[in-house]
Amino acid sequence: MSERAAIIPDMPIFGSDGALVGTVHRVSGVRIIVNHIGASEADQHAIPLARVAEVTDRVTLDCPAAEAGPERAGGADARRSYAPFVWLGVGVLGVALVYSATSLILRGPAAPKVPATPTPLATPGKTAPAARAPSRTPAPDATPSPSGPVEANPASLGAYLRSDAPPAQRFALDTAFAAGSATPNTAGLASIRGIAGVMTTHLNTQIKLAVSGGLGLRRAAAIKRALLGYGVADYRIATGASRVPVKGGSGVELVVLAK
Numbered sequence: 001m002s003e004r005a006a007i008i009p010d011m012p013i014f015g016s017d018g019a020l021v022g023t024v025h026r027v028s029g030v031r032i033i034v035n036h037i038g039a040s041e042a043d044q045h046a047i048p049l050a051r052v053a054e055v056t057d058r059v060t061l062d063c064p065a066a067e068a069g070p071e072r073a074g075g076a077d078a079r080r081s082y083a084p085f086v087w088l089g090v091g092v093l094g095v096a097l098v099y100s101a102t103s104l105i106l107r108g109p110a111a112p113k114v115p116a117t118p119t120p121l122a123t124p125g126k127t128a129p130a131a132r133a134p135s136r137t138p139a140p141d142a143t144p145s146p147s148g149p150v151e152a153n154p155a156s157l158g159a160y161l162r163s164d165a166p167p168a169q170r171f172a173l174d175t176a177f178a179a180g181s182a183t184p185n186t187a188g189l190a191s192i193r194g195i196a197g198v199m200t201t202h203l204n205t206q207i208k209l210a211v212s213g214g215l216g217l218r219r220a221a222a223i224k225r226a227l228l229g230y231g232v233a234d235y236r237i238a239t240g241a242s243r244v245p246v247k248g249g250s251g252v253e254l255v256v257l258a259k
Contacts, residue, residue: 003055007032010240012058012208012257013047015065018166020206020258021047023238024059032059034068057210057243057255058168151175152254154194161202161259170210171254173223182218184226192223195254196230206258210242216251223252 004027013021013034022036022045031046045068053062061068150156152171160169176188184192199205209220220239227237242253 003052004049006055006243007052007059008241008243010208010238011243012168012238012255013061013068014058015061015063015068016053017064019065020167021061021065021068023208023240023257149253152195153191154198157195157254157256158198158201160256161198161205167256167259168208169256171256173219173252173254176223177219180215182215182222184222189226192226193230196227196232199227199232199236202259204258205256206236206238208238208240208255208257210253210255211239211251212242213251216242219252223254 007024007027009024009026011024013024013032015021022034025033025035025044027033027049028046030049032049032052034045034047036045047061047068051061051063051068052059054060149170149172150160152173157171173188176184176191178185199207209223211217211220217239224237224239228234238257
């Protein structure tokens with residue numbers, strides 16, 4: 001599968017420095033249209049596909065997050081912003097042409113040039129080998145360990161957010177639902193309420209509900225409704241397809257995008 005086909009909506013996008021850029025809205029031609037966290041659709045940005053260094057459970061760029069997205073997805077605003085510089089360049093070019101023509105008229109015909117004595121070529125020496133660029137440390141992977149992700153609850157999420165471990169980190173939601181049900185059970189609702197409390201304390205936290213299959217999609221919708229009801233802002237909760245198998249076939253996992 002090509003990198004372009006592997007990029008799907010709601011997939012998180014990180015810079016080479018590990019900082020979150022936003023999430024994938026869609027792929028258009030040779031660009032990725034980016035949803036920035038908390039931005040409206042009118043403020044979407046585009047990132048060239050050539051900037052993509054790696055596609056796993058997320059998109060990793062070959063540049064820091066601060067340098068990503070130099071062009072607007074709409075294109076018209078960018079053209080308007082460059083218009084003053086275009087007219088300035090035209091004016092400078094016109095002045096240069098007038099100055100050159102005036103100089104030629106005042107100088108008259110140029111004197112014939114005397115050919116210069118050729119300089120003997122230096123004997124080629126041994127070229128030192130070019131220094132190898134340091135390899136880039138791979139960005140943190142969101143793939144779960146062989147034993148699977150940690151169960152999502154206020155204690156495990158809070159401990160992770162207080163640690164120095166980088167995102168993205170996956171948490172299982174296996175025990176929040178009964179088998180085959182898309183409605184959180186009593187223990188699951190209590191756990192989701194505690195998770196909302198942790199996110200209210202850690203205001204920079206942004207999550208994705210990674211889903212697999214129709215049951216996972218319905219469970220993710222139920223979890224998001226509960227988190228919104230407990231006071232978590234909508235822009236801090238993304239929902240999208242999971243790029244790795246969801247543990248136990250539960251259909252939904254919680255992935256921390258930013259902390």
